[in-house]
Amino acid sequence: MSTSPKPLAGRRAQAARNDEVILEAARAVFLDDPKAPIAAVADRAGVGISALYRRYAGKEALLRQLCHDGLRRYLAVAEEALAEPDNWAAFAGFLAGVVDADVHSLTVHLAGTFTPTEEMGRDALRAGELATALVDRAHASGRLRADVVVQDLGLVLEACAAVRVPDSERTRQLRRRQLAVLLGGLSTAPDSDPLPGPPPAAGEFDWRWRLRE
Amino acid sequence: MSTSPKPLAGRRAQAARNDEVILEAARAVFLDDPKAPIAAVADRAGVGISALYRRYAGKEALLRQLCHDGLRRYLAVAEEALAEPDNWAAFAGFLAGVVDADVHSLTVHLAGTFTPTEEMGRDALRAGELATALVDRAHASGRLRADVVVQDLGLVLEACAAVRVPDSERTRQLRRRQLAVLLGGLSTAPDSDPLPGPPPAAGEFDWRWRLRE
DNA sequence: GCAGAGCGGAACGATCCGTTCCACTGTTAG
């Protein structure tokens, strides 16, 4: 056998485990502060800085990986939501899923800190398609206000991501509350004024992806 | 007379005008980025760094002044709103006023960057009282969901302040839209589920005021 | 055993930023 009977104790196994530990730490740290120093990630992971640089070419590479993971998670949540038969439940479930996974912070808030790959561009495009499908279905259910557009999701997610308290579980609770209020506001209601101002336009929130911040 | 007939052209007048120019620039700059360098303020104001340090003991003093001004503006908006006879209109008008004046960014987001004065403490206390009064009146109007508490205002304002695009006027529009959705969600609606999770507690959002960030 | 993968963390160099300092300029009091 080329593998020993107990590979979990070996140096290679430890290294393999570090792969995940480091990613997890990076997620936690950069979620808390998008421009945290790389040393903070190493500390949080309980490893040295070398362990990081052995795996990633630099900070930018790590951030890119993290963001791409978040994007993939977004796609997974959206696809799972689309499997839900009820149109409104699919819409609401999608938003709750994105909020719980903190995907918005992982993607939008990390923008501008690295140059994106083309694969990320494709994934982002697909993410937009899925979101549009979910909004369309929500409209079809008749429960979503007629004057709500896909780009309003950006506002909603930003609003939820903006809620932060030191305790992460409590943060999740408060974000759920925020989301509940927002969903109430997005629902059709008798005798309500139309939403004010021109709705958010396509690409209006993409400014973070262009150059510095 | 000790004052010349045309004081607007003199050096002292120029200096007096700089007082406002600098404050205005500081507001714009720190609103855009709470940890912007002080040189950015000087550049924006079109003055040298000395002009800043002649007026303020240091960055912290400037930030403190700015924040206190924001707090006072908050009080002014709240008192103006309380003069409105209609309970719900007072509540909605107050939120719109705070959002438009961008007071939230001026106060909460600058927290932790300076040590507050006791006068600010008093003003903050009074701000809480006025907010409570407005929420109470909104409850009395019957249009505000029964399970909404004063601290929910923090969530709402944070949500609006989180909306940012490069153009400031457009930002205002989008924030108004966000606010409209939120107000819809805060309104009583037939057959709606209660808001999830424990409501935000008193002092739960004060963590920014304690130590670094 | 031994070659080397994997690692910890000190050290380095590049920024960045708050603050100080000094030379200069136009004003104003006498």
Next chain:
DNA sequence: CTAACAGTGGAACGGATCGTTCCGCTCTGC
């Protein structure tokens, strides 16, 4: 008219931060 000076612009300084490199050590896998 002129001496003093309030007001100013901006270079320079010192400290802090952070990404990255590098070196010496350990422990594994053969």
